[in-house]
Each structure stands twice: as structure tokens, then as C-alpha cells.
Amino acid sequence: MIELLRYLGRWGLGVFQRLGRGHIFVLYVLAGIPGLLFRFRLVVAQMWAVGVLSLLIIVVSGVFVGMVLGLQGYNTLVDFGAEESLGVAVAKALTRELGPVISALLFAGRAGSALTAEIGLMKATEQLDGMEMMAVDPLRRVVAPRFLAGVLSMPLLATMFTAIGVVGGYFVGVGLLGVDDGAFWSQMQSKVELRDDIINGVLVKSFVFGIVVTWIAVFEGYDAVPTSEGVSAATTRTVVNSSLAVLGLDFVLTALMFNQ
Amino acid sequence: MLDQNGNHSRAAAGEGPIVEVRGLSFARGSRIIFNHVDIDIPRGKVTAIMGPSGSGKTTLLKLIGAQLKPDAGRVSVDGVDVHRLPRDEVFEMRKRMGMLFQSGALLTDLDVFENVAFPLREHTRLPGSMIRTLVLMKLEAVGLRGARKLMPRELSGGMARRVALARAIALDPMMIMYDEPFSGQDPISMGILVQLIRQLNDALGLTSIVVSHDVAETASIADYMYVISDGKIVGHGTPDEMGRAESKWVRQFMQGLPDGPVPFHYPGAGYIDDLLASEEP
């Protein structure tokens, strides 16, 4: 019993220590961001790795999620003779929840894990130590550009996911199931609010998710035990922790934004 | 007071040992790595720090480079205590130190040319043509000018170390620290590295610190040697003096004898008792 309590205590202390280290870490990283404005090339190179290379999975998933929403929404709405509202159903689901959340989960799996593994391996192969000895701060030179690139890419990816998803829903609803073209768009337009659904739903949520996922990814990489097991454990932690963080934060954000 | 301090440090710079280690203690957890160690690294010479694996030689380099903080004692480089400097001055200090890591620590996403250009691009605003000239000069010095388009993964271990060496001298440092430069090298690469360390030291007027356990190679280029064991200096002197040392320990190390003060057997229970015990307790 005492043993169990002790174990629990040690675990709790470990969690808080990591949290503390993570916060100090992100402060250093944020301090490095203003300097990047003069060397934006570094950020662009990372946006390629983080953003452009995530594009394919985001676009493909977006189309399929939108198509499934179209199919399921139609099956439900047609019972009430309200299949014209399919556009609203698809667009609301995508803008408020599925767009930002699914793209953040995919981003954690695609880009977050790659960031952790890359930084972890740079640490394991002494590249970060080497930079430090060359009087180059790895937090500024390696971590900060990756962090900024992740934070900038995430809202772009979520926006594309949502837009593609709506097109997928349109394709199934109007193209395959014969919902009226005009009704699909006009009902959507009359019910989807720019401020609530597009700006708060897609942009603010994905911006927050982008910060959290990228933060976790670069911190886990930087904090990894510099061995191959250490890096693989850190990569797993990135995907698990950032997915949980996205889902938990999504609840909080939804409660704050859409709770009238 | 300030003036005196200023005078003092100016007097210390430029003469006397370039690195002074006094009463250095360092422990990792409960394991003591250094216990009141004093080391002097003379200017313009090649000084070797030797000792068996795990004796904390790499840690010593990290302490000199202020990547680790000692538990007690003082490390001064060029007359300045590196562990009392604020962060940005530590970085200024490091620009004057080169370090060659065991793995080379080349940046894997950049090619050879860019790796050598990296410190120049980070710390100077030189035009591209000037950087190119400098990089080619440094690569020529290590004999790898022709390999400048290769990526680090395409290099052999010895070549990677030579590229790292070119990178370490890119900013014309006052000293270079070599972490196990010879380990895991074939005889030819080893010969090249041995020669390079000596030549660069003499041609560029550097100070070199070589951490190694390869006795013959290190002794052939070192001007002075320190031997560390169990957190203490067990012997120091020129390679000739070390070869004739009285200490049994130093002799075992220098001649590579399998048994001696460092026992062949890891400490454990008696052999017969162990065999007779039926199962692992």
C-alpha cells in the first residue's frame, strides 16, 4: 500500500517536473522566434517538411471524411424529408469539430512524430551538442523554426481539410444522391456563420491545436533520452500525448465558444 | 577593484596555461567522476588526456566547454572562469574553441560544404564568395575538397571526422578539443588523423586537447600527457616520462597489460562459491 502511494507520488512528481521543463523550454523557444523574422528561410524549409509533406494525407482524409458525412447525413435527413439541409449538416460538423480535430490528429501522427524523431536523433548523434559547442543555440537554430513552422502550418492544413471535406460532402450529396445543388449551398450559407464557425471553429481551434501539438513534439524530441529506445519512446509519447491534448482541449474550446 | 580584476585577467590572457583546471569535482548521481582534479593545458601544445573507457574524459571536455557545470572547483579558459560567465559570453568563448565529437556530429541534413560553412554562416555576415573560399581552404587542409558535394551519410567514419575537423577550424579557434579521434578507425584513417592533428596544431598555432585511450597514436603526437583513473590524475608528464613511469597503474595502461592494478575480473563473489551456488539468488 505504502509502496503504491510512493509509486503514485513519484509518478506525479515526474509529471510536474516534465511540465515545468516543458514550460521553461517553450519560453526559450519563443524568445528565439523574433530572430527568425530575419531568417525566414529557415522557417520556410521547415514548413516544407511539416506542412507541405502533410498535405497529401490531409487532403485524402478530408475528402473521405466529407464523403462519409454526406452519406450518413443524407440517410438520417432523408427520413425527415430534410435532405436539403445536408449542406448545413456537413459544413457545421466539419467547421466546428471534425476539420480542426481530425487534421490536428493527423498532423500529430504525420508531422509531430517526425519532428520528435528528427530532433531526438539530432540529440542522439550529438548534433545538438555540436551546435552548442559551435556557439549556436539549438533552441534558436533547430527548435524555434520547427515550432513556428508547425504553428503556421496547422491552421492552413485544417482550413484545407475543411474546404476539401465540404467538397467531398457536395460530391456525395449532390453528385451521387441527388440533393438539390442550390439548396445544398444556400442552406449552408444561411446557417454557417463566418465568425462562429469559420473563424472560431476552424481557425482559432486549429491555431491552438497547432501550438500544443508542435510544442509537445519539439519538447519530446529535445527531452528524449539520446538512445534509439529513448527516441522511439519519445515519438510514441508525442503521438499519444498530443492526441489526448487535442481531444481534451477541443472539449474545452467547444464549451467556451459554442455554449450560449 | 574592477580595474584590478581587469588587469588581472588581461595579465592572465596570452601567457600561462590556456586551460587551468583547479580542484574540479563532478558527480553523476552517486557516481563520482572527478575528485579534486588539477590540470594545466599549455598553450600551443598538443596535450593528451588519457584513461580507460568510462573514466570521464568526454565529461572533462564538456566541463571545459561549459556544457556541464562542476560540483566544485574552477575551470578557466584563457584566464576566464567559464562557469561564471553569463550565457552569451559563454557563446562568445565557444566561438574560440573548436570541438571534434566522437561521431563527428555533422548536421545530417546539410552536405559537406554546408556543414563546414555552417559556423561561418551563423556567426559572420561574410559574402557568399568569401565563405566559399574559406570553406574550400578548410576542406583542402583536411584533404576533402573534392568531397564537398557529398552528404554526411555517404562518408566513411574517418572522412566524417575530417569534415568535422574542417568545421571545427572554420572560425580559426584558439584551441581544439578532440573527443576520441582515433577510436574505431582503420589504420590508414588513423594515420591521417594523427598527422592532421599535429600539422594543424603547428601550422595554425592552435592548442590541442586530445582525449583518447589509444596509447601508441596519442603518445606519438602529444607533447604532454595526463592519465586519469577513478576520478583522479594518476600520472602526468611527457610521453617519454610516462613510458618510464614508476606507477604500476600507468605502466599497465601504457603497455596494455591485461592484469594489474586494474583487475581483469569484475569484482564479484568467489569463483568456486559462485559455481557451487545452484541458482541465481
Added chain:
Amino acid sequence: MTSKGVEIGVGLFVALGLAALLMLAMKVSNLSESSVNDGYELTARFDNIGGLKVRSPVTMAGVRIGRVSEIGFDSQTYEAVVNLTIDSKYDQLPDDTSASIFTAGLLGEQYVGLEAGGSLQFLGDKDEIKLTQSAVVLEQIIGQFLYNRAAQGGGS
């Protein structure tokens, strides 16, 4: 990948993202409608507006010509006061136009339907539509229907 290729790729990526945002704003949300603010205002009073909301459409002959901009309550007459913003393109509505509140489908949203009269005078900004018909409240109709049936059953 050369650094030029990377830069072009990232440029395309950002452009695609912004294009997607533009599509969400213009095609999916109501930005395209709310930007049409250069309309004129009409007022109509209803006894009961049912489920009418701000932004509900205003149609004439089934064509959308404006939207509900404000819903208020007149505490003197106990009527609902509904302000309609009509697109300035449609500035020739006769002054005896009538307004009714309809429901699109059985469960669909409610909207204001306008029906032109025969007058030669046109409605201008801030004018009031005099002829109005309230929303049909489903419960009332069902209640009335049951009441009538009961009355008929008692009479025979």
C-alpha cells in the same frame, strides 16, 4: 529538393491554404450575403412570428430578395416588429405588398414571403408593410382541427 523548389512548394502550400479559407468564407459561410448591406429597410408587424430568426430569408415569388435584419417587440400593441433588409436591386415593391411567414417544408426553417399587390406606388426606405399574415403555428392548427372534429361529431 533544391531550396528554390522548397520555397515554391511552400508558397503554393500557403496559397492553397488561403484559397481554402476564401472558399470557406465566400461559398460555405454567409459572408457573401452579409456583405450585401446596401439594401433598404422595411418594417412589418406580426401577431406571431413563430420560429423566425434574424438572417432568415425574405423571398418574393420564391426568389430570395433580402433577409430579416432585426426582430423586436412592441409592448404597446403586443406585436412583433420585424425589420427586413431588401436588396437595393429590388426597389419597385408596390406599397400594398403583403408579408407572410411561411415554413419551408414540414420541419424546415421559416421565412418571410412577400406578395406584390397592384398599387403603382412603391415602398421606400423605412416604410411599413401593412398587410401581414402571422406564422402558422402547427399546434394551433392541430388543436383547431381536433376541436372542429369534436364539434362536428357532437352535432350529428
